[in-house]
Amino acid sequence: MENDTPAHPHECPKAVVIGLGLIGGSVALAIRARHQVHITGVDVHEASLRMAKALEIIDEGHTTMEESVQHADVIIIATPVSKTLEMIDEIASLPLKDGVIITDVGSTKGTVMAESERLFHTKEATFIGGHPMAGSHKSGVQGSRGDLFENAFYCLTPGKNADASEVERLKRWLNGTNAHFIELDPNLHDLFAGSVSHLPHIVAASLVHQLAELQQDHPVLGDLAAGGFKDITRIASANPVMWRDILMHNKHVLLPMMERWQSDMQTIQNLIEEENDTGLQQFFSVAKQHRDGLPSKKKGAIPSFYDLFVDVADHPGVISEVTGILADKGISITNIRIMEAREDIMGVLRLSFRKEADRQKGMDCLEAEQFSVYISE
Numbered sequence: 001m002e003n004d005t006p007a008h009p010h011e012c013p014k015a016v017v018i019g020l021g022l023i024g025g026s027v028a029l030a031i032r033a034r035h036q037v038h039i040t041g042v043d044v045h046e047a048s049l050r051m052a053k054a055l056e057i058i059d060e061g062h063t064t065m066e067e068s069v070q071h072a073d074v075i076i077i078a079t080p081v082s083k084t085l086e087m088i089d090e091i092a093s094l095p096l097k098d099g100v101i102i103t104d105v106g107s108t109k110g111t112v113m114a115e116s117e118r119l120f121h122t123k124e125a126t127f128i129g130g131h132p133m134a135g136s137h138k139s140g141v142q143g144s145r146g147d148l149f150e151n152a153f154y155c156l157t158p159g160k161n162a163d164a165s166e167v168e169r170l171k172r173w174l175n176g177t178n179a180h181f182i183e184l185d186p187n188l189h190d191l192f193a194g195s196v197s198h199l200p201h202i203v204a205a206s207l208v209h210q211l212a213e214l215q216q217d218h219p220v221l222g223d224l225a226a227g228g229f230k231d232i233t234r235i236a237s238a239n240p241v242m243w244r245d246i247l248m249h250n251k252h253v254l255l256p257m258m259e260r261w262q263s264d265m266q267t268i269q270n271l272i273e274e275e276n277d278t279g280l281q282q283f284f285s286v287a288k289q290h291r292d293g294l295p296s297k298k299k300g301a302i303p304s305f306y307d308l309f310v311d312v313a314d315h316p317g318v319i320s321e322v323t324g325i326l327a328d329k330g331i332s333i334t335n336i337r338i339m340e341a342r343e344d345i346m347g348v349l350r351l352s353f354r355k356e357a358d359r360q361k362g363m364d365c366l367e368a369e370q371f372s373v374y375i376s377e
């Protein structure tokens, strides 16, 4: 356990996480894993705060930031990017503790850094932009995992007033992520993220739109969409608000990239029209060679299952009681995880189902047996 030199010997350092969703919750868990710290969560949704408290991700939760932010040693903003700019404005308008480090996790960095540079030009507060390059198509605090960023790259974009020592201090706060930190210029970051994350996301969503249109005349098509389609479109299930914001804040990178994409599509269209077999094979060979050479990622992604959360008392036999109820009804689960198990407090079981219908059946029969169950939004 590390401690970031508290002002008073018995006082625990304070972290505030604004936006307790998938990423805010995961960063909080990673901080907790290595630091003795008091974590306050701030979110507009009380249900997220309740869930985060139940899972011991935070010590306390509030729907507004004022009080907690003023005493914080580190502030992590984990809201969708447009809201992040509003949060930066609000934080800058409040009295802050000397030496506070403020960071964010947003998927774009240009506008975030422009706003923070405009507002945090004092030595008392240091803003260092951040973007962990791992995540999921799932959103919400219930999907949080302390190991979500393990082995992933974690981009940092220090502001102009950020000393190297402050960057090191932030890295220490975030060392429980077990990520590889990389410092980048914000514009370069946005170019890179546009290429490996944002453009692919647009393409994935557009493929799903095409399927949906064809499916109107051929409903069976959905059942035929197998591995390939699912692999390439998994990310289209992600949070639309988050992605709306990303596109708005990386417009200048994405517009030329999309032109380039359209021109590539035109080229391949021409090759098909001309029945240019050599050109077509070359198109795939070059892509295959490059794709095969990319490093494979070992950790970070969460498989796409339908999760159900069950509050359970921590006593022997409770897991077999829950699984027994499901087995009696012939409902299969693909995974089961205990999210918390401590004496005398309620724990949470996370059950994963392969199909939405199975999850619904599971929910109904567990509720009938008086279990408190809930699902992610």
Ligand SMILES: NC(=O)c1ccc[n+]([C@@H]2O[C@H](COP(=O)([O-])OP(=O)(O)OC[C@H]3O[C@@H](n4cnc5c(N)ncnc54)[C@H](O)[C@@H]3O)[C@@H](O)[C@H]2O)c1
Binding pocket: 018, 019, 020, 021, 022, 023, 024, 042, 043, 044, 045, 048, 078, 079, 080, 081, 083, 084, 105, 106, 107, 108, 131, 132, 133, 134, 135, 136, 137, 138, 139, 140, 141, 239, 242, 246
């Ligand atoms: N999901 C990913 O894969 C991923 C990966 C890396 C970075 N990011 C970035 O992380 C950020 C959060 O994404 P997420 O996936 O955790 O989303 P999420 O939807 O799971 O969480 C966002 C949280 O912010 C809260 N929120 C929204 N407006 C708020 C406000 N005004 N005040 C307080 N809380 C507010 C929401 O209630 C929600 O709990 C985004 O900026 C996103 O670009 C996402």
Ligand SMILES: O=C(O)C(=O)C[C@]1(C(=O)O)C=C[C@@H](O)C=C1
Binding pocket: 106, 107, 132, 133, 134, 135, 136, 137, 138, 196, 197, 198, 235, 238, 301
């Ligand atoms: O794995 C996924 O589901 C993701 O989409 C994660 C992903 C990505 O594009 O790789 C999404 C957005 C983030 O800014 C970083 C990571």
